[in-house]
Amino acid sequence: MVKEEMETMVLNNIAIRARNLYIGYDEGEKILWALNGIDIDIPNNTAYCIVGESGSGKTTFGNAVVGLLPPYVVTKGYLEIYNNRVIDNDRLNYSGIRGDIAVRIPQNPIASLNPYLKIESIFLDILKHHFKSISRKKAFEIALEAIRSVGLSDDVLNKYPHQLSGGMSQRVAIALAIAINPEIIVADEPTSNLDAYLKGAVLNLLKSIISKGKTLIVITHDILFASALCNFIAVMFMGSILEIGRAVDILTNPLHPYTKELIDAANLSYTNFKHFDNELRNNSKGCVYASRCPYYFDKCIEKPKMYYINQYNGAACWRIQKSL
Amino acid sequence: MNSYVKRYSYRVKSPIRVFLGLLRFNRKFLIGFTIVLTISILSVIGLISPPYYLEGWGIVTEDAMKRQGLAPCIPFNCPSIYHLFGTDDMGRDLLSRILVGAHLALIQMVSVIITSIALGILMGVIAGYSNIYIEKIFTYVMELFIIIPSMVLAAAFITIIGRGMQSVILALILTWSPWYARLTYILVRQLRELDFIRICEAMGFPRTYIMFRHIVPNVAPLIFVEAITDSSSVLVEITSINFLIGAASLTSIDLPDWGMIVGYGVRYIRTFWWISFFPGLFIAVTAFGLILLGDGLSEYISPWLKRRWRLWF
Amino acid sequence: MLTLNYIIRRLATAFAIVIGILVLTYILIYLSPGNPAYTWAGRPRGPKAEEAIKMAENELGLNKPLYIQIYIHVNRFFSGDWGLSLRFKQPIIVVITRNLIASLELLIISFSIAVPIGIFLGVISALYRGYLIDKILYLISSLFISFPRFWIAIIFSVLLQSLGINIFGRIAPDYTLSINYVTGSYIIDSLINGRIDIFIDVLIRIIPPSLIVALYPTALTIRVIRFSLSEKLHEEYVKQAISFGLPRNKIVYKYALRGIIPAVSQLQGITFAYSIIDAATVENIFNREGIGSAIVKAIPYNDYPLIIGLLAVTGILFIIINTISDIIQVVSDPRVRI
Numbered sequence: 001m002v003k004e005e006m007e008t009m010v011l012n013n014i015a016i017r018a019r020n021l022y023i024g025y026d027e028g029e030k031i032l033w034a035l036n037g038i039d040i041d042i043p044n045n046t047a048y049c050i051v052g053e054s055g056s057g058k059t060t061f062g063n064a065v066v067g068l069l070p071p072y073v074v075t076k077g078y079l080e081i082y083n084n085r086v087i088d089n090d091r092l093n094y095s096g097i098r099g100d101i102a103v104r105i106p107q108n109p110i111a112s113l114n115p116y117l118k119i120e121s122i123f124l125d126i127l128k129h130h131f132k133s134i135s136r137k138k139a140f141e142i143a144l145e146a147i148r149s150v151g152l153s154d155d156v157l158n159k160y161p162h163q164l165s166g167g168m169s170q171r172v173a174i175a176l177a178i179a180i181n182p183e184i185i186v187a188d189e190p191t192s193n194l195d196a197y198l199k200g201a202v203l204n205l206l207k208s209i210i211s212k213g214k215t216l217i218v219i220t221h222d223i224l225f226a227s228a229l230c231n232f233i234a235v236m237f238m239g240s241i242l243e244i245g246r247a248v249d250i251l252t253n254p255l256h257p258y259t260k261e262l263i264d265a266a267n268l269s270y271t272n273f274k275h276f277d278n279e280l281r282n283n284s285k286g287c288v289y290a291s292r293c294p295y296y297f298d299k300c301i302e303k304p305k306m307y308y309i310n311q312y313n314g315a316a317c318w319r320i321q322k323s324l
Numbered sequence: 325m326n327s328y329v330k331r332y333s334y335r336v337k338s339p340i341r342v343f344l345g346l347l348r349f350n351r352k353f354l355i356g357f358t359i360v361l362t363i364s365i366l367s368v369i370g371l372i373s374p375p376y377y378l379e380g381w382g383i384v385t386e387d388a389m390k391r392q393g394l395a396p397c398i399p400f401n402c403p404s405i406y407h408l409f410g411t412d413d414m415g416r417d418l419l420s421r422i423l424v425g426a427h428l429a430l431i432q433m434v435s436v437i438i439t440s441i442a443l444g445i446l447m448g449v450i451a452g453y454s455n456i457y458i459e460k461i462f463t464y465v466m467e468l469f470i471i472i473p474s475m476v477l478a479a480a481f482i483t484i485i486g487r488g489m490q491s492v493i494l495a496l497i498l499t500w501s502p503w504y505a506r507l508t509y510i511l512v513r514q515l516r517e518l519d520f521i522r523i524c525e526a527m528g529f530p531r532t533y534i535m536f537r538h539i540v541p542n543v544a545p546l547i548f549v550e551a552i553t554d555s556s557s558v559l560v561e562i563t564s565i566n567f568l569i570g571a572a573s574l575t576s577i578d579l580p581d582w583g584m585i586v587g588y589g590v591r592y593i594r595t596f597w598w599i600s601f602f603p604g605l606f607i608a609v610t611a612f613g614l615i616l617l618g619d620g621l622s623e624y625i626s627p628w629l630k631r632r633w634r635l636w637f
Numbered sequence: 638m639l640t641l642n643y644i645i646r647r648l649a650t651a652f653a654i655v656i657g658i659l660v661l662t663y664i665l666i667y668l669s670p671g672n673p674a675y676t677w678a679g680r681p682r683g684p685k686a687e688e689a690i691k692m693a694e695n696e697l698g699l700n701k702p703l704y705i706q707i708y709i710h711v712n713r714f715f716s717g718d719w720g721l722s723l724r725f726k727q728p729i730i731v732v733i734t735r736n737l738i739a740s741l742e743l744l745i746i747s748f749s750i751a752v753p754i755g756i757f758l759g760v761i762s763a764l765y766r767g768y769l770i771d772k773i774l775y776l777i778s779s780l781f782i783s784f785p786r787f788w789i790a791i792i793f794s795v796l797l798q799s800l801g802i803n804i805f806g807r808i809a810p811d812y813t814l815s816i817n818y819v820t821g822s823y824i825i826d827s828l829i830n831g832r833i834d835i836f837i838d839v840l841i842r843i844i845p846p847s848l849i850v851a852l853y854p855t856a857l858t859i860r861v862i863r864f865s866l867s868e869k870l871h872e873e874y875v876k877q878a879i880s881f882g883l884p885r886n887k888i889v890y891k892y893a894l895r896g897i898i899p900a901v902s903q904l905q906g907i908t909f910a911y912s913i914i915d916a917a918t919v920e921n922i923f924n925r926e927g928i929g930s931a932i933v934k935a936i937p938y939n940d941y942p943l944i945i946g947l948l949a950v951t952g953i954l955f956i957i958i959n960t961i962s963d964i965i966q967v968v969s970d971p972r973v974r975i
Contacts, residue, residue: 568929
């Protein structure tokens with residue numbers, strides 16, 4: 001029900017726009033680039049998934065949206081959130097973003113709650129900052145409402161974080177994010193640490209968030225989970241986006257070989273899954289996927305640009321341009 | 325794939341290369357090491373041939389009696405170049421006493437630290453592997469000895485055993501080894517949870533084998549680095565106790581430990597101020613060098629502490 | 638309820654350690670080379686030596702079996718009869734109380750200076766790690782740890798003397814008889830008596846020594862807070878709090894600093910025991926009374942009963958401090974509590 005309605009909405013408002021974004025970490029002797037030239041437009045009121053394996057830079061992108069980049073970060077290009085330039089070449093300006101516009105749902109929920117405070121104190125802290133002046137009673141009501149909407153009982157508010165189980169604390173984290181009511185919610189691998197039943201519960205919760213009209217960015221490594229939840233999927237590998245498109249199109253007709261690999265691995269059809277290790281002479285400038293690509297040919301020494309085949313779907317691969 | 329392999333391959337460095345690398349790149353280690361090396365060389369000189377050998381050890385020679393209370397060598401007003409730091413009230417040359425005191429200080433400190441580490445690691449490892457009753461007794465005894473202040477214990481030993489380095493060293497060993505024993509005990513308990521120890525236990529290796537082949541090599545470097553940082557506090561503690569003994573002694577002292585010289589010189593502070601000043605200066609510099617050395621080493625072991633970081637939110 | 642359980646168990650352990658200290662002091666007497674009575678009597682020489690040794694033998698009860706000796710010894714301590722000090726010719730309990738209160742005064746004032754300054758500078762050092770202010774604070778804290786406090790005290794006292802300020806002793810001599818001693822602590826007594834001039838005089842005399850004794854705890858606190866706070870600021874819950882947009886001060890103080898209370902309180906407990914040495918040397922130099930001067934006067938006279946009494950008392954004092962710090966550690970962390 002939800003997906004068709006989303007697609008017919010006018011996707012004019014762009015919530016997040018990034019152009020030529022490079023983000024790297026300064027390790028002292030060298031810089032470790034996590035994002036290598038990202039161009040992305042995330043529209044308003046959609047569920048956008050970023051899929052990739054570990055080390056692909058998706059967590060860095062999530063942190064960049066929320067404002068959690070550490071102080072030793074090096075940036076190039078620009079990132080805009082609702083037309084505010086948050087990252088502008090090497091200046092970072094997150095005033096007004098953290099906690100008001102963008103909030104993160106963490107990967108490890110128990111560790112993300114302050115172990116020295118009860119849950120209600122955490123709610124109070126957050127709400128007091130968000131609403132500038134709010135009475136204790138009102139804040140308590142909002143907290144109760146948020147807790148009930150994620151399906152937890154009222155006495156959770158009186159407990160300490162270490163008394164909650166993994167699923168409960170993940171839901172508390174989502175409740176905290178709901179209570180602030182931000183425009184953008186970034187969910188950083190929300191189900192990696194949970195079992196299958198809790199995966200389903202969190203999936204439903206996230207769907208209900210979308211129905212309230214927010215922009216949800218889900219970072220995950222599980223492409224099937226992404227396809228069940230989101231409208232759009234972006235596939236990342238070693239800091240570059242390899243494919244962008246609508247979820248249905250990507251699953252049925254993947255353009256990029258890496259996407260095909262991910263879908264095959266997720267479907268557990270290993271017959272098509274082979275590991276390639278190509279020799280490269282000049283791998284810093286070329287396609288990032290070249291060393292594992294089964295269709296590697298000589299044009300892949302040059303880095304391909306994103307090539308769109310229709311309004312939503314595109315891939316960064318020379319093969320697409322060649323065949324079409 | 326190749327870039328992954330190149331990024332994550334390590335080469336195990338030999339200790340000499342590690343040491344030279346530390347000297348070149350780690351400034352704290354470099355300064356600390358030069359200071360400690362200088363003091364060690366001075367202490368060897370003090371042991372073998374200080375300028376005035378007999379006076380260094382405290383014996384008042386006839387030459388000494390002629391030059392009682394000579395002031396130290398102030399620039400532009402140097403009475404005699406041979407008495408760089410002057411002489412004390414009985415005429416003994418202060419420089420030689422300081423040099424002899426250097427080697428005494430180093431011997432005291434090194435014997436306390438090494439014995440404490442050895443005893444501490446032994447007791448901690450054994451306690452970490454024993455049954456619950458021995459552990460309770462162990463924690464009880466450790467806490468008992470950590471609580472007792474070293475100074476009063478040293479005073480008790482002096483009264484029992486007699487004056488000399490032994491009482492102070494014994495008191496300090498009894499106070500410091502339980503500290504290292506407790507640290508090793510905590511580390512051993514943490515190590516026992518790790519998989520590689522559990523595998524050894526499950527495979528039925530004898531306990532002594534696990535203890536000495538697996539646990540001690542993991543615990544010893546950490547304790548050793550901590551001990552070097554603690555050694556400056558140990559040095560200050562030893563000299564403070566000796567200071568009190570020197571301040572309490574009614575007759576002139578013979579053993580030229582730095583703290584004792586300072587303690588003895590307190591009564592002459594208005595006239596012969598240099599007796600108390602220079603040995604204290606040497607204690608300060610040595611302890612400073614030791615603490616820099618220890619911090620440089622611990623920076624090497626935990627390199628993430630070096631990264632610059634400021635409050636960014 | 639787990640907290641109460643833990644506190645009771647901890648107090649029981651503390652009491653057991655107190656008994657252990659007393660037993661230990663007796664073992665020290667018993668194990669001394671030669672005749673223990675000889676040591677207990679203070680190594681007497683001269684004509685009355687034999688009498689003194691015989692008296693000591695009776696006091697110690699050397700003819701009875703060992704466990705009865707220990708029992709007598711422990712009983713004597715609890716009943717308050719600690720023997721006579723050979724040097725001061727007064728009951729030991731009087732001597733020790735007088736000196737102990739003087740040293741405690743000094744230590745408490747030093748720690749109340751050291752802990753707030755240490756926490757303040759340590760937080761700055763952790764928040765700007767690697768920058769100039771941190772390097773300066775690191776240098777200062779290393780200097781404070783490595784410079785011997787007695788040496789600094791000597792320099793300081795010479796400086797003050799050359800400026801003409803006379804701050805030796807605990808109280809100016811002409812005031813000594815003007816107040817009645819209730820607690821033995823001049824600060825409290827002068828306030829009780831209402832004599833503000835004595836109070837100011839005593840306060841001026843206690844400030845330089847307490848500044849010097851405060852050097853070591855300040856430096857250690859700066860180092861420990863710098864290390865622990867840097868670690869805490871990288872934890873997940875702090876990052877999540879940043880993402881929720883909480884203000885900077887609240888995150889640093891309510892979230893990160895709350896986590897290092899156990900480490901800091903444990904450090905203060907241990908440092909209190911170490912600082913007794915600094916306090917002793919500083920008392921000696923500034924000519925105050927206290928545990929240090931008591932020991933200094935006891936050693937040349939071989940006043941063994943006094944030393945044993947001091948050992949027991951300081952041990953008990955430090956057990957109390959350690960137990961308090963342990964209880965603070967447990968109470969401040971809900972994960973252990975509930």
